[in-house]
Amino acid sequence: MLGLNNIYLYALEHNKSAIRTYEKVGFKKVGVFREMLFSMGKFQYMVTMDILKGEFMNRFPPGHTIGETLEL
Numbered sequence: 001m002l003g004l005n006n007i008y009l010y011a012l013e014h015n016k017s018a019i020r021t022y023e024k025v026g027f028k029k030v031g032v033f034r035e036m037l038f039s040m041g042k043f044q045y046m047v048t049m050d051i052l053k054g055e056f057m058n059r060f061p062p063g064h065t066i067g068e069t070l071e072l
Ligand SMILES: CC(C)(COP(=O)(O)OP(=O)(O)OC[C@H]1O[C@@H](n2cnc3c(N)ncnc32)[C@H](O)[C@@H]1OP(=O)(O)O)[C@@H](O)C(=O)NCCC(=O)NCCS
Pocket: 010, 011, 012, 015, 016, 017, 018, 020, 021
């Protein structure tokens, strides 16, 4: 057990399917970095999202599988 309390990520702001996928798992959008990355010929905005241990444990309590919760 790593004892992690906060897991965060970055995604390109225009990557709507990735952001929606992270939201479905329980990540929340906490900020936007403007022109953070130069890619595809221009500076890109990046969204940062995070999830707290308590939020994750509420969403996926011990004994539940992610597939059950998300109805995959
Ligand atoms: C991220 C990834 C795994 C998602 O795969 P997926 O679940 O098959 O993608 P879907 O097309 O089903 O989209 C996931 C969700 O985003 C939504 N979505 C897709 N395009 C969207 C758009 N343009 N605007 C808003 N929502 C959008 C879908 O409706 C779906 O949500 P829902 O289930 O509530 O309807 C896939 O897009 C991928 O492999 N992308 C390339 C790699 C990548 O981008 N990785 C993330 C880097 S940060």
